[in-house]
Amino acid sequence: MLPLSQTTGYAVRALQCLQEPGGHPVLVEEVAEYTGIPRSYLSKLIHKLAKKGLVVARRGHHGGVVLARPSTEITLEDLSDAIDGVAWRKRCLMGLLGCGGAAPCVLHEFWQETLEQILARLRSVTLADLVENHDPGVDRFRANHGLAEPASGLPSAHPSSLVEASIH
Amino acid sequence: MLPLSQTTGYAVRALQCLQEPGGHPVLVEEVAEYTGIPRSYLSKLIHKLAKKGLVVARRGHHGGVVLARPSTEITLEDLSDAIDGVAWRKRCLMGLLGCGGAAPCVLHEFWQETLEQILARLRSVTLADLVENHDPGVDRFRANHGLAEPASGLPSAHPSSLVEASIH
DNA sequence: ACGTTAGATTACCGGAAGATCATCATTGAT
DNA sequence: ATCAATGATGATCTTCCGGTAATCTAACGT
Incomplete structure (x- = not known):
């Protein structure tokens, strides 16, 4: 239901x-293994995110996936939109038929406000914030792949040596 | 997703x-016809609500369904609990695995608070409030079935002549 | 008793989300 | 050119929710 x-x-x-x-680039295979997300399912998911311009995926030798934007510029809302779309934001809490502009249900206004709060949050939380949040084990994975420890309290800056380098 | x-x-x-x-008692058939809810599906739904003690259903001649408690004492939370259960309240917004007491995710606290607000609302809105809300057409239906116009601003009191009468 | 009028119950259909498997297609290395 | 690495894709499966249809069964009137 809710989440x-x-x-x-x-x-x-x-x-x-x-x-x-x-x-x-990191391999889909590795990400799948580490996160426990089924490889093939993850592949489709990544593809979807690639179409939305959030990541870049390359096939063949030395292929893999990289972020298309800095992690500080990818919000939870971006991810939610890319995957679940936006239709759910318009539905009445109770799915009442007539609920809308003309005859709002008792909870219409409350729900609109609540939704707005939630969306504001999704908008304000970035991938960098989530990385910083120490999902247990991510640190290890990131270390193995040459990713910086997130600098506490600071936007997780990417090493400048990598910033401008082409994807190879 | 959310609603x-x-x-x-x-x-x-x-x-x-x-x-x-x-x-x-009102017939399931009539309720189905009026609300547009499929008869058979509604029957199951009513049965579920009956098991939870929210309505009383009787079969046979002059059977039908009646509220088991005054509409002022049936909250939206009661309905939600009866139908969807309570498990969804415990899930992490993003479905993150480790998210919990030990390692809450960035949105854990926010989500808990938001959920609490939502539940407080569900708890405070009663069936009587919803009836009062003039779901368009319900008035007509209720009139046809001898139900009082909801008295604006007052808890919809049930005529005392009916209060103590057995269900027949 | 019996038959009619209800709700209850069982079995099944259909779509969406999540997941799996096998196979295809692209890319870089040689 | 060829081959191996790697993401993309299509078919299929499962589960859950919503919905349908047929049938069973309790309650009452006669």
């Missing part, structure tokens, strides 16, 4: 494993 | 058609 879709959660977990734009 | 289940909405619509405890 975001499970797949949006997958997206969060998966993107935490990726490098900033210009960094080294 | 309550469609079936909970059904329950709201359906119970708006019923009489206060002691009143005349």
Whole structure:
């Protein structure tokens, strides 16, 4: 019922494993193994995110996936939109038929406000914030893949040596 | 994603058609016809609500369904609990695995607070409030079935002549 | 008793989300 | 050119929710 879709959660977990734009691509396979997300399912998910311009995926030798934007510029709302779309924001809490502009239900206004609060939060939380949140084990994974420890309290800056480098 | 289940909405619509405890039973058939809820599906729904002690259903001649408690004492939370259960309240917004007491995610606290607000609302809104809200057409239906116009601003009192009368 | 009028119950259909498997298609290395 | 690495894709499966249809069964009037 209430929470975001499970797949949006997958997206969060998966993107935490990726490098900033210009960094080294990480294999879908590795991300799948680490996160526990089924490989093939993850592949489709990544593809969806790629179409939305959130990540860049390359096939073949030395392929893999990299963030398309700095993690500080990817919000939870971006992920939710990309995966679950936006339709759910318009539905009445109780799914009442007539509920709308003309005849709002008792909870219409309350629900609109609540939704707005939630969306504001989704908008304000970035992938960088989530990485910083120490999803247990992500640190280890990131270390193994040459990713910086998130600097506490600071936006997780990407090493400048990687920023401008092409994806290879 | 976010809203309550469609079936909970059904329950709201359906119970708006019923009489206060002691009143005349209304047929599932009639409720189905009026609300547009499929008869057989509604039957199951009503049965579920009956098992939870929210309505009383009787079979056979002059059977039908009546509220088991005054509409002022049936909250949206009661309906939501009866139909969707309570498990969803415990899930992490993003479905993150480790999110819990030890390692809450960035949105854990926010989400807990938001949920609490929502539940407080569900708890404070009663069936009587919803009836008063003039779901368009419910008035007509209720009139046809001898139900009082909800007295604006007052708890919808049930005629004392019906209060103590047995269900027949 | 019996038959009619209800609700209850059982079995099944259909779509969406999540998941799996096998296979295809692209890319870089040689 | 060829091959191996790697993401993309299509078919299929499962589960859950919503919905349908047929049938069973309790309650009352006669």
